[in-house]
Amino acid sequence: MDIEKIKKQFESDMAQAGLKDLEPIRVNYLGKKSEIIKGLRSLGSLSVEERKSRGAKLNSLRNYIEEALMAKKVELAGAKEQEKYDLTIPGKKFEIGHIHPVTRIYNELFEIAKSMGFSVQEGPEVESDWYSFEALNIPKNHPARDFADTFYISEEVNLRPHTSNVQIRYMESHKPPIRIVAYGRTYRRDSDMTHTPMFHQMEGLLVDDRVTFADLKGALTVLIQKMFGEDRKVRFRPHHFPFTEPSVEMDVSCGLCGGKGCRSCKHSGWLEVLGAGSVHPNVLKNAGIDPKKYQGFAFGMGIERIAMLKYGIDDMRLFYDNDLRFLEQF
Numbered sequence: 318m319d320i321e322k323i324k325k326q327f328e329s330d331m332a333q334a335g336l337k338d339l340e341p342i343r344v345n346y347l348g349k350k351s352e353i354i355k356g357l358r359s360l361g362s363l364s365v366e367e368r369k370s371r372g373a374k375l376n377s378l379r380n381y382i383e384e385a386l387m388a389k390k391v392e393l394a395g396a397k398e399q400e401k402y403d404l405t406i407p408g409k410k411f412e413i414g415h416i417h418p419v420t421r422i423y424n425e426l427f428e429i430a431k432s433m434g435f436s437v438q439e440g441p442e443v444e445s446d447w448y449s450f451e452a453l454n455i456p457k458n459h460p461a462r463d464f465a466d467t468f469y470i471s472e473e474v475n476l477r478p479h480t481s482n483v484q485i486r487y488m489e490s491h492k493p494p495i496r497i498v499a500y501g502r503t504y505r506r507d508s509d510m511t512h513t514p515m516f517h518q519m520e521g522l523l524v525d526d527r528v529t530f531a532d533l534k535g536a537l538t539v540l541i542q543k544m545f546g547e548d549r550k551v552r553f554r555p556h557h558f559p560f561t562e563p564s565v566e567m568d569v570s571c572g573l574c575g576g577k578g579c580r581s582c583k584h585s586g587w588l589e590v591l592g593a594g595s596v597h598p599n600v601l602k603n604a605g606i607d608p609k610k611y612q613g614f615a616f617g618m619g620i621e622r623i624a625m626l627k628y629g630i631d632d633m634r635l636f637y638d639n640d641l642r643f644l645e646q647f
Contacts, residue, residue, distance in 0.1 A: 320374050323352060327382055336393040339386055346382050353379055418624045418647045419517055419636055423500060426519055426623075429543045430498045433536060435521060438497045440483035442504075446473045448482035452603040453560040468504045468514075476504035479617065480518045481560065488524065488604035493611045495524040500620075510632045517620035522596070524606065524613035530563065530595055533614035537593060541569050545627065550576060552587065561594025561615055573629070581629070588626050591618035 323346070330342050346353060356375050360368045416424075427437055450462050460466055461478060468476040483499030500519045508514055521540075523532070538551050550570040558564040569590050571582035578584040593616035598608035621633050628647070630636075635643050 320378055324378060324381070327385075331385060331389060334389065336390070339390055339393075343382075343386055347379060353382075415644050415647055417636075417644065418628060418630075419620050421647060422620050422624045422627065423517070423519070425544060426540075426620075427498070427500075429540055430519075430521065433539065435496050435498045435523075438483055438487055438499050439501050440480070440486050440499065442477055442502055443470065444475060444477040444482045446475065448485050449475055449477050449479075452485045452600065453481050454597050454599040454603070455559045459559065466506055468506065478505050479503050480520050481615075481617070484520060484522045484615065485600075485604050487522070488601070488606055493524045493526065493606065493613075495522060495613070497522050508634075510634065511622075511625075513621070513633055513637060515637075516633075518617060519620060520615060520617035522613060522615045524596065524601070524611050526611055528595075528612040528614060530614070533593055533595065533616070536614075537567055537591070537616060541567065541590060544623065545569055545572065553593075556592060556594075558592060558594055560597050560600050562597045564592065564594035567591050567593060567616075569626070572626075590623065590626065591616055593617070 327342070327346055330338075330345075334342060345351060348354065353375055357372070357379075360372050360375075363371060430437065449467075450459070455461060467478050470476070480499040480501050480503060483501070484497070487497055487499070488495060498519055498521045501517065502515055503518050504515055505512070506514065521536075523536070534553060541551055542549055549572065552568045553565040554568065556564045556566045567590050568587040570576040571579060571586055571588055573579050573581045574586065576586040578586045582588050593614065596613035596615050601608040601611060601613065621636055624630065624636070625633060
């Protein structure tokens with residue numbers, strides 16, 4: 318066997334080979350019936366000295382052929398890829414994403430709440446009847462507990478209609494003083510311009526041994542004016558919530574008309590922003606806190622509602638249409 322002749326013939330074959338020719342060439346020079354493999358198998362019939370010399374040359378040739386085949390394959394594959402793609406064409410521009418307006422409002426509220434000493438907490442979205450209603454002093458015949466208003470998984474399990482469940486869970490495992498805001502997705506059977514089946518809430522809770530209604534008014538005034546502007550006026554109207562007593566709804570002066578009255582505020586000069594009140598003694602008792610020793614206040618707001626008021630949006634469903642023309646404005 319003339320090793321040099323085989324090497325020259327291989328180099329000649331490779332010089333004109335295409336990508337599809339490489340496998341036949343490999344089989345021809347390194348396959349089971351090739352001269353090189355036959356030569357390696359016949360080494361056993363040679364003397365020790367001849368075996369060493371012959372074996373070294375055959376192995377060297379085999380390694381050379383394997384490396385040459387691999388290099389050629391890489392070279393030809395790269396050339397084919399360049400033919401497939403025009404590397405001179407400018408690349409596609411990837412647009413930078415936008416923070417969703419709901420997330421933007423959350424972030425602003427979190428920063429304000431933290432600056433006032435509140436910590437941020439979250440809890441389960443699938444909840445028991447106890448944490449969603451019973452512990453919050455909501456009676457059995459309350460409309461919110463109806464199947465037409467709340468999403469029920471079973472009679473005792475539901476998709477939480479508010480984030481107040483977090484307040485109860487936190488009070489059960491922590492002793493006063495307590496100062497938290499709870500946030501997350503909530504669910505109710507509503508769908509129109511100002512309601513969606515899934516929406517977001519943030520609620521605040523403060524419990525200590527000396528908490529007054531004046532503390533609630535002061536904290537909410539700071540919170541809302543930091544969100545909407547120091548020049549905005551606020552007012553509190555009597556209301557009723559089962560979990561607070563006394564209860565109020567809070568309004569902020571309309572930013573479009575400066576409180577003079579326009580279509581946006583229905584010519585009242587005011588926009589409703591949230592509900593609040595002093596924590597009902599039954600709620601404290603249900604969470605394991607002595608209402609004779611501790612008092613508290615709580616407030617809750619819809620994040621989409623705040624975003625609508627802040628950005629002048631008239632249809633809540635726009636937040637979830639995934640229309641880039643709308644989202645890119647923020």
